Amino acid sequence: MKSLRYSVITAAIAFVHCAPIACRAQTDPFDALRSYDLQNRSAIHAIERRITAAARDAQRLAEIETALLRVLPDADFAGLQETCRLLGLIGSQRSVAPLARLLDSDLRKANAARYALERINAPEASRALRLAASRSTGLKQIGAINSLGVRRDPQSVSLLKRLLRARDAGVRAAAIRALGRIGTRSALSVLAPLSSRERDVWQARIRCAQLLAREGQAGVAIPVFAALVQPAAAPAARVASLKALAELHAPAFAAVALTALADRNSLVHSGAARVVTDRGDASLTQRVFRAFDRLPADSRRVLLEGWADRRYQPAAELAITTARTGPPALQAAAVRAAARCGGARMTLPLAELAANGAGVAQDALATLSGPGAAAAVLNLARNPQPGIRAVAMTALAERPGSASMTALLKGASDGDHKVALAALDSLRTVARAADVDEIGRVLISATESSVRDGAARALIATAQRTNSRPAAVDLVADALPAASADSRIAILGVLAELGGERALRALEAAASDTGDPSVQRAALQGLAVTWADSSGIPVLFGLATRGNDRTARILALRGYIRLVAQDGGAAPEAKAAKLAEALRIAERPEEQKQAIAALRDCRTETAVTVLAQRLGDAALSHDAAEAILDLAAKQRRYDRDLPAVTGQGVSAALDRIIDTAKDEALKTRARRIRQQGS
Amino acid sequence: MYRDEGMKRRELIGAIARAGAGIGVFSIIPASALGRGQKPPPSNRITIGCIGMGGMGSGNMQAFLDQPDTQVVAVCDVDQEHLKNAQNTVHQRYGDRGCSAYKDFRDLLARTDLDVLSLATPDHWHAVPAVMALEAGLDVYGEKPISHCLMEGRAMADAQKRYGRIWQTGSWQRSQSHFRYACELVRNGRIGKVTRIEVGLPTGSPCGPTQFKDPPPQLDYDFWIGPSRWMPYCDQRTHWHWRWQLDFGGGQMMDWIGHHGDIAHWGMGWDHTGPEEIEGTGEYPDHGIWDAATTYYFVARYRGGVEMHVANGGNRNVRSGTRWIGEDGRWVWVDRGGLEASSPDILNERIGPDEVQLFRSPGHHREFLDCVRSRRQTITPAETAHRSASIGHLGQIAMLLGRKLRWNPTTETFAGDPTATRMLSTPMRAPWRL
Structure with a gap:
């Protein structure tokens, strides 16, 4: 309701505010622009529509420009700012003089005019900005200089050179930056005598040199970068310059790169490492291989990651050696590099690492790609060493395909239980409906408990994931009579998870069969703890009332109460009646309290009446009173308002709490509810 | 300062x-x-x-x-x-x-x-x-x-x-597994050749009349304005509200294009390119200080004729999120709420090691920190983000000018449209510069 009201209001505002301009812009929009209140943009939108309609028609755009220029002299500030913005979009050299006059006004007006001039593609605009940069001071001057830089105005270089001597540090910095953006040889020569210790200077030089290089003047740019890559320069300048030298294929690159790789500054040596791998120079890489062990750890890690990204094959051997014998901090990067650079030929070394516990090697095998990789990983499944076969089984889970499935199903019956378990763990996530039979056979025939448990997990997951529960239940239920005791226990666990009529009957029969106590207990456990739907309720009630074994009766009753409590399809009255039965047959306070707790969710007078009968029981009175108070008051659960349960039975129960409860807090709550109720 | x-x-x-x-x-x-x-x-x-x-x-x-x-x-x-x-x-x-x-x-x-x-x-x-x-x-x-x-x-x-x-x-x-999987399905041809992409984003709102006044004492408003042109303070100006003003943000469209538009690009492998044509319309409120488009619909055409339709959701049957549609009608849709496809079989597909596997992020911030150490490029470097945002910027210019624009994604220039070209950048208030 609230959101609907909000939507209506929003829609109303939107209608009023977005109604077509033609309905309201009755006056000349250019006149209206003279006094713009910053909230009603009807006039501005009307002008913008004229600009849109004019499209690329120079004559019509010129007419709009003329009209805007008429507004300029007597508009208030907001109107002037908008007029300047529009002139910035369509203005020509005709707009320059009126705008330039504003550069001498106060800062806000001057700014508005400068923004327009910066965008107007006419030499007159540059001239006006140069004049402003030479005559004004402070922020106006800096703004004009910045605009010249944006326009990359080559004719302002001599002016900017003069401004390098300005007392105002801000003006000087702006001039340096503008020279960098202009990016001509003359701009670079003006920057040349300045100290590269200043950040503005080296940044301007780098930018200037990059622009020159982009325009085909690498010969001019390279010496700039070569100077800025030296150890005396700022670390960020060195990395940027090294990168530029690499991109320009400068002859000096290899030597400075090797120096930078070993630099003490981490920003330099890690940055250099990435540049080196991106560059991919074979002879340099050979030199880096030779120096590798002497480089800082950060450099080595970045080199390995870089080679991995490029799948640089010659790095594979170095990478796997590092993974085996290098410092632990480098192992993850080394393994990734070995896998990505070496592909199929690294399969066995990676499997050996994985078998020794390197999880990153296991992950690498799972995603190993390239020619022959799939076959090589499959081949690991036939390796004589069980540890390698187990690694293969785990990797195959991530490598879909029929060959992988065949290998996994075979692996599930491997004589080595670790291999079998790894295969079954993989099958849990990838097996198909057609594989249920094979996994079931492993479950039935397994002699090793871990394999049996693994097969049970795989069978449950596969049957649930592939909607093949009935087939799985039939398979294992058929096998139940002839299975060993251990297998029967595992099968009963599977049946309890999978559910269904046949599973329920099998579990009920096993729970009533006193032939093997451990099997009987497993069946009972399956029903009482695992069984998930209400079909188990009558079976559990029967077991709770008929059994000879007290422990079994208690376990069954607990399961009964659990299933009744979570039976979402049952009416509260029916649930309360079943829980009353549970209270009646319960032999211990523990189960009685469990039933009382479940009654709290039966918001019906019957539940209150049942609970009230326990108010006189010393062991249960407190729990019963709490539950009654909970039911008799409004509650909010899971974002739902639950009404209070009312009725004569509730009032009587509350009165009884007031009269008999030993806990004053309970009495107070009961009185409060009674008062609210009356 | x-x-x-x-x-x-x-x-x-x-x-x-x-x-x-x-x-x-x-x-x-x-x-x-x-x-x-x-x-x-x-x-x-x-x-x-x-x-x-x-x-x-x-x-x-x-x-x-x-x-x-x-x-x-x-x-x-x-x-x-x-x-x-x-x-x-x-x-x-x-x-x-x-x-x-x-x-x-x-x-x-x-x-x-x-x-x-x-x-x-x-x-x-x-x-x-x-x-x-x-x-x-x-x-x-x-x-x-x-x-x-x-x-x-x-x-x-x-x-x-x-x-x-x-x-x-x-x-x-990009660091969420279901977004990655959706993109891998598209990249690996599970819906065939993509012909159309739909990107549904939220709808904007206008605001009512406002009173201009002095900024609160704890806020350095002049610094907040920074490189933008001057605008007087009002309560609807700054925190959060800035998004709906073109001087400071770009409306719901620009807020979300970096999510669903970004995913659209990721699925297509367009992290280093952009559209070649853009046209569309937007509703820009006449009143109130929020001037970004409230409703919008624009089409960006990429090389090969693939069209990306970007619209505010619930308005023109473009569902919130990202949907790629293949030439035979198969599709994949993804949003924060989930992942859907024209057939459930598509979502049971597994991506093999020799197919296009997108980076599995350990978490967006964690991935960034890992890259700080390894110097490997992240899952969303600046170039990628720039290309994703460009969809919105170009759409904005096309809607403001009300005409079809031709764009060269390599040189990042418009063909024969000086007005549109001037809208690619915003002059900065001094002393700020790039």
């Missing part, structure tokens, strides 16, 4: 001196800095400064605080309340008083002990501090959309490449 008129200008003072003006106290060595507890020793920790401590900035800071190998050492905001709250959060987390607080981001960037900048300012305040940080050798985690105008995005992407830094954009959907 320079001020607009009405405020006295003072000389820029040295970076170190400015840094000393920070609120933080360095006399107490934090316990965590000594390498005790679960954290690695300081020499192996990534030090982080955060600029912009509103909702997103605080969230990002919290995410970094939760990482085991980081140390947030400085926070910065022009709103003293945001600033103090952020500083207190850090102090409470570390149990010390070692986090410095700055109003002027230049003071924060002047520190020599920072590895990373976390940037979550309004859009108009992205480019200047980001480029300065990259120039200073910092790696940057920056919020989306990366830029306020297209050329600012280009400047940031260029600066990242120029200085060889690491950049992660807050387009965190």
Whole structure:
């Protein structure tokens, strides 16, 4: 309701505010622009529509420009700012003089005019900005200089050179930056005598040199970068310059790169490492291989990651050696590099690492790609060493395909239980409906408990994931009579998870069969703890009332109460009646309290009446009173308002709490509810 | 710092001196800095400064605080309340008083002990501090959309490449497994050749009349305006509301294009390119100070004729999220709420090792930190974010001009449209520049 009201209001505002301009812009929009209140943009939108309609028609755009220029002299500030913005979009050299006059006004007006001039593609605009940069001071001057830089105005270089001597540090910095953006040889020569210790200077030089290089003047740019890559320069300048030298294929690159790789500054040596791998120079890489062990750890890690990204094959051997014998901090990067650079030929070394516990090697095998990789990983499944076969089984889970499935199903019956378990763990996530039979056979025939448990997990997951529960239940239920005791226990666990009529009957029969106590207990456990739907309720009630074994009766009753409590399809009255039965047959306070707790969710007078009968029981009175108070008051659960349960039975129960409860807090709550109720 | 008129200008003072003006106290060595507890020793920790401590900035800071190998050492905001709250959060987390607080981001960037900048300012305040940080050798985690105008995005992407830094954009959907899987399905041809993409984004709202007044004392409003043109203060101007004003943000469309538009690009492998034609219409409110489009629909055509339809959701049958449609009608749709396809079989497909496998992120902030160490490019570097934001910038220009525009995604220029060309960049108020 609230959101609907909000939507209506929003829609109303939107209608009023977005109604077509033609309905309201009755006056000349250019006149209206003279006094713009910053909230009603009807006039501005009307002008913008004229600009849109004019499209690329120079004559019509010129007419709009003329009209805007008429507004300029007597508009208030907001109107002037908008007029300047529009002139910035369509203005020509005709707009320059009126705008330039504003550069001498106060800062806000001057700014508005400068923004327009910066965008107007006419030499007159540059001239006006140069004049402003030479005559004004402070922020106006800096703004004009910045605009010249944006326009990359080559004719302002001599002016900017003069401004390098300005007392105002801000003006000087702006001039340096503008020279960098202009990016001509003359701009670079003006920057040349300045100290590269200043950040503005080296940044301007780098930018200037990059622009020159982009325009085909690498010969001019390279010496700039070569100077800025030296150890005396700022670390960020060195990395940027090294990168530029690499991109320009400068002859000096290899030597400075090797120096930078070993630099003490981490920003330099890690940055250099990435540049080196991106560059991919074979002879340099050979030199880096030779120096590798002497480089800082950060450099080595970045080199390995870089080679991995490029799948640089010659790095594979170095990478796997590092993974085996290098410092632990480098192992993850080394393994990734070995896998990505070496592909199929690294399969066995990676499997050996994985078998020794390197999880990153296991992950690498799972995603190993390239020619022959799939076959090589499959081949690991036939390796004589069980540890390698187990690694293969785990990797195959991530490598879909029929060959992988065949290998996994075979692996599930491997004589080595670790291999079998790894295969079954993989099958849990990838097996198909057609594989249920094979996994079931492993479950039935397994002699090793871990394999049996693994097969049970795989069978449950596969049957649930592939909607093949009935087939799985039939398979294992058929096998139940002839299975060993251990297998029967595992099968009963599977049946309890999978559910269904046949599973329920099998579990009920096993729970009533006193032939093997451990099997009987497993069946009972399956029903009482695992069984998930209400079909188990009558079976559990029967077991709770008929059994000879007290422990079994208690376990069954607990399961009964659990299933009744979570039976979402049952009416509260029916649930309360079943829980009353549970209270009646319960032999211990523990189960009685469990039933009382479940009654709290039966918001019906019957539940209150049942609970009230326990108010006189010393062991249960407190729990019963709490539950009654909970039911008799409004509650909010899971974002739902639950009404209070009312009725004569509730009032009587509350009165009884007031009269008999030993806990004053309970009495107070009961009185409060009674008062609210009356 | 320079001020607009009405405020006295003072000389820029040295970076170190400015840094000393920070609120933080360095006399107490934090316990965590000594390498005790679960954290690695300081020499192996990534030090982080955060600029912009509103909702997103605080969230990002919290995410970094939760990482085991980081140390947030400085926070910065022009709103003293945001600033103090952020500083207190850090102090409470570390149990010390070692986090410095700055109003002027230049003071924060002047520190020599920072590895990373976390940037979550309004859009108009992205480019200047980001480029300065990259120039200073910092790696940057920056919020989306990366830029306020297209050329600012280009400047940031260029600066990242120029200085060889690491950049992660807050387009965190790329770090969610179901978004990645959707993109892998598309990339690996599970819906055939893609012919159409739909990107559904939220609808905007106009605002009612407002009163202009003095800014609250805790807010340095002039600094907040920063490189944008001057606008008087009102309650609907700043925190959060800036998004709906074209001087500072780009409306719902620009807010979300860096998510669902970004995913659309990821699925197509368009991280380094853009459309070749754009046209559309938008409804820009006449009244109130919020002037960004409330409803919008534009079409971006890419090489090969694939059309991307971007619209506010619930308006023109474009569902929120991203949907790729193949030539035979098969489709995949993804949103934060889930993943759907024209047939359930498509969603049972597994992507093999020899197919296109997109990067499996360990978490968006974690992935960024891993890349800071490895120097590998992140899942959303600046160029990628720039291309994602470009969809929105180009759509915005096309809607404002009301005509079809032809765009060269390689040179990033319009063909034969000087007015559109002028709209690619926004002049900056001095002293700010890129």
